[in-house]
Amino acid sequence: MVFFIYILVFFGFHEKVAYYSYYFYEEIFVWEVNVLEETIYIRMRNRVQSPPEEKVLLKDIAQVIAPDEVLSHLQAMMIHQLLDAEQNIVIIDVMKVIHLIKREFGEMEVQTIGPAQTIIEVTYKKKGVSIPYFLLIWFLLFFGSAMAIMNFHDDVSMKSVQEKIYTIITGKKETKPLLFQIPYSVGLGMGMILFFNHFFKKRINDEPSPLEVEMFNYQLDLDNYVIIHENKESMKKISDD
Amino acid sequence: MISILAIIFLGVASGLAVGSGFVAFLTVLGVIPRLTQLSKTMKMIQQYEWAVVLGALTGVGASLREPVLHMPSFTLIFLGITGGVFYGMLAAALTEVLNVFPILVKRIRLDGEIAILIMAIVLGKIFGSIFQWVYFVHH
Structure with missing residues (x-):
């Protein structure tokens, strides 16, 4: 039932692309102008595990959709330098990411989707489970539940x-x-x-x-x-x- | 006459309290939803409610009147297993409600191996129970 005519007219306009859309919808005429800026979409990941003293890049902490010409540059952008002295959890807020992107690609629009921050869990050398410790707890549970x-x-x-x-x-x-x-x-x-x-x-x-x-x-x-x-x-x- | 009425009232009142308490306990532990989830029989939940109610009433009859059925003794194996599984599920649900495992596993960094810790408790329960019935109660 929905009947509409879609006419595209576009012309150069400060390197931005303008779409003029013309809808015919139930006898109401709607004119709409969409000026599409070039947009960077980012979605922060929930949790990221990283070894200590690592450079945290944007592609590590977020999914990124962006125009091809800036994508690789964006992905390799450094967001945070983990220091050895730091505690084992670092929170990267999306505001910080937007700030850094705006500093380099000021003319582009940044859209965020999903969680507003990423938790970086610094994983120091994975300590193996100590066997005596483990056996102690196993038998604690075993005899504990037997007694219970x-x-x-x-x-x-x-x-x-x-x-x-x-x-x-x-x-x-x-x-x-x-x-x-x-x-x-x-x-x-x-x-x-x-x-x-x-x-x-x-x-x-x-x-x-x-x-x-x-x-x-x-x-x-x-x-x-x-x-x-x-x-x-x-x-x-x-x-x- | 009035004393008979009073006794009946008291009996109904105490039965109501115990019965609703029993059902509330089962509900909090979520054993029946868990069983329907495992067997994918959500539609039969009303039947399960009746099973619990009728089972409880049978238990009441058995413990108050002590009838003698003269059945072959191997029927006890069936009774023992069903009773044991039910108690096991209650015990497991209780451990789960108390949130023991997540904290324990985090503390000793054993994230992938919860199954081993569960087995410790399961085997401990079986061992404790058999030990008690075979050896402990006769000393």
Whole structure:
């Protein structure tokens, strides 16, 4: 139903291109002039990992769309020099990036899309996980949860409940209802694996497990915290001498 | 007469409190949504609610009246596994609600290996449970 005529007239105008568009739309005539400036689009990445003392270039911290003649120059533009003394998280605000781009390509328009800052995580030499440390925590969790489940069983008098169930089902008295207890114990572990959707490394289906969602949310909260607290520009005290 | 009415009222009131508490606990831990998500049976959620309610009522009947069914003893294996899986899911959900793993994994820089830590807890639970029933309770 939409019926429109699109007429293009263009002529040189301070190296900018002007499009005159003429729409015919439901008996209303619309004239529109689009003066297309040359535009640089940037989209900051969320998180970037970088080794220390590295020069951070624009292409590392943002996706860039720009006219071909300036693209390579733009991408190689240095935004930040990481110093060794610096803490392991640096926030680059999009305002700083725009400032630097405007200084070199003042006549171009900069459009930003997406997040307003990039978190640079300085990764010092990846320390391997220390094996004794890891084993300590593994056994801490192992015996900790073993103790916890035993205390829980004792607390809820599971032994007497199980003996009662045994008597209800079979009509016999049994002080060692192992026929019930061993499947119960294995099922306990199976239930936890089912909940976390992990069978050692193999997944039961491809949806993320609640734990992975939880890890993601935790990381998001941490990121939000550093964005506000490590970014000098996002909090300011106006001094009232 | 009035005392009978009072007893009935008290019974209904306490049952209401315990029952709503049980359902609230299950809801907070999100075990049923998790199961429907794994099995892709969101539409059957109403049936699952009834399963929980009827199961709870069966449990009430069994613990209050103690009937004797004289069934073969291998049915206990089925009961044991289902009970165990249910408790395991509750325990896992509780650990997850308490947000233990994300913090632990961050602290010891073990980002890729959460599965190993989960296995520590899972195996610990199985070990603790079997140890208790086979050895511990008889001493």
